[in-house]
Amino acid sequence: MKKKLVVLGTALSLTVGLVGCGQSATETTSTSNQAESQQQTENNEQTLVDFAIGHLPTTGHSLYYIAKEEGFFEEEGLNAIFHPFSNSGEGITAVTAGKLDVGTFGTPAPLTFEEKGAKIVFLGGQMGTGAGVVSKPDLAEDLRDIQNFKGKKIATVKLATGDVVLRGALYDAGIDYEKDLKIIEMNSPADVIVAVKKGEVDAGVVWAPFVEKAKQEGLEIVKYSQEYYENHVCCRIIADETRFDENYTNYVKFLKAIIKAERFEKDEKNKEKVIADIKKYVDVDPQIIEKDIYGGYVDQSADPNKKAILQMRDTMVDIGYLKDDKDISPSIRTEAYKEALDQLLNEEPNDPFYQSLLKRFEENNL
Known part of the structure; x- marks a missing residue:
């Protein structure tokens, strides 16, 4: 993974300029402390791991945007780099080619690629119903x-x-x-x-x-x-199987950030901020964003929802979209989500939202 290099050019130039202008000892010490603080910030940002995320610019992928704008990816040590796509096929191809760490491109399209031999895993969710x-x-x-x-x-x-x-x-x-x-x-x-x-x-x-x-x-x-179908899934988060196995820890960090975004979104006091975060990436009327996120017909959840993925696949077999009636459970990797949720619960054991997610996970995946 590449490291993110951030050069605080303007701030450091300003510091050098002030020292050269003959400050008092107190001012020089203060400036020195500021420089050390800035250097520490730079060092911290250098530790961020690049994490490439493919998405379709839609309100259905709002957890990505919130996690980015609210700093949850950075909290987990990730430098989230967004790659927008205009259609699912191109996005999934980028995932399988190793150009993306994760992508969200519906559920039927990834299931179709999987049947054709693509080595992808389903590890989380963004939107259900909708x-x-x-x-x-x-x-x-x-x-x-x-x-x-x-x-x-x-x-x-x-x-x-x-x-x-x-x-x-x-x-x-x-x-x-x-x-x-x-x-x-x-x-x-x-x-x-x-x-x-x-x-x-x-x-x-x-x-x-x-x-x-x-x-x-x-x-x-x-x-x-x-x-028509209660609790059906839509946008599942997918990854290349080998990439997922080799960088498992980063995927847990990624899912922690997404879960934090879900909690932030569900808190009504954050509504205006949530709408503003999404608006930066989705060019629609804010009223549409509000209706999609808070209107009750879109289910925003990072939970993989294994049962609903399997149901979706069964439906695709019924209608003739898929021919191979097989069990794809091994491709639905729920362990990273569970570990991410366990870590958050360990950090905040009394958080009622995380506790509700654990109950939901057990209902949807076990």
């Missing part, structure tokens, strides 16, 4: 009955979490999505919204922050994705 089906208001009520999807045109982005959830719900309802309706695959959720507004399709599947954007565009929520 997608929705949108339509024009005059159709929304009718489409709340999933049987009424028959004969309709639906826009989606293939391998998006919401896409898998909707196709899985249709499968469970006995509806053949290849014969009973027409699904039109688009390149982005923005394209989906445009198609719905123009009447080219009857409804479309989007995700945060596009769910709220769709509402601002005059569309209506037919159903949120968790109304």
Whole structure:
């Protein structure tokens, strides 16, 4: 791993200039102490380990942004370097090529890469649920009955979490999505919204922050994705298997920072700061950020949620996205998250939030 070098050029130049101007002994001592303090700060920053994080600029990846802006990565000795991607495929390829330490690119896409032989591990989470089906208001009520999807045109982005959830719900309802309706695959959720507004399709599947954007565009929520599958996962944190094993300690530190960010986000008194942190990385209206994070339909959690990953994979087999019906439990590495949480509990054993996370971990992963 590379070390981060920070040169405090302006501050040190200022110190040298003052000493050269004939200060008193007291002033010189004070300046000397400042220089030592600055040198100590530089030494501390030099110990930060570079940690490359791939993400999609979305409110669903907010724990990264909060951990960065609130200094939680630095507290754990990591220099978080963000690498934004426009699509999941490119991001996952960067993970498997060793260019990233971690990446968050949905759940269906990494599962597809895993089936094709990619040596990746699932080690944590960012967002669960958070997608929705949108339509024009005059159709929304009718489409709340999933049987009424028959004969309709639906826009989606293939391998998006919401896409898998909707196709899985249709499968469970006995509806053949290849014969009973027409699904039109688009390149982005923005394209989906445009198609719905123009009447080219009857409804479309989007995700945060596009769910709220769709509402601002005059569309209506037919159903949120968790109304089809409760507690389903979306954005899982993945890593190259070898990189994870060889740098395990850094992954524990990384997850500690993410868990701290989750606690910070969940504290209502931090709401304004949280929104400002996310706004630096996601170019949407602050009201959309607030609705996504605090509106109740997006589940922000660093927990790996092994059970939900396995359920998502089963759904992908049911709808024909995956062919190999196998147990991928060995690829879901929950031990780093558990160790990170144990360390935080050891540091703050009476913290009720960390205690609640331990209970959640046991429910979702054991």
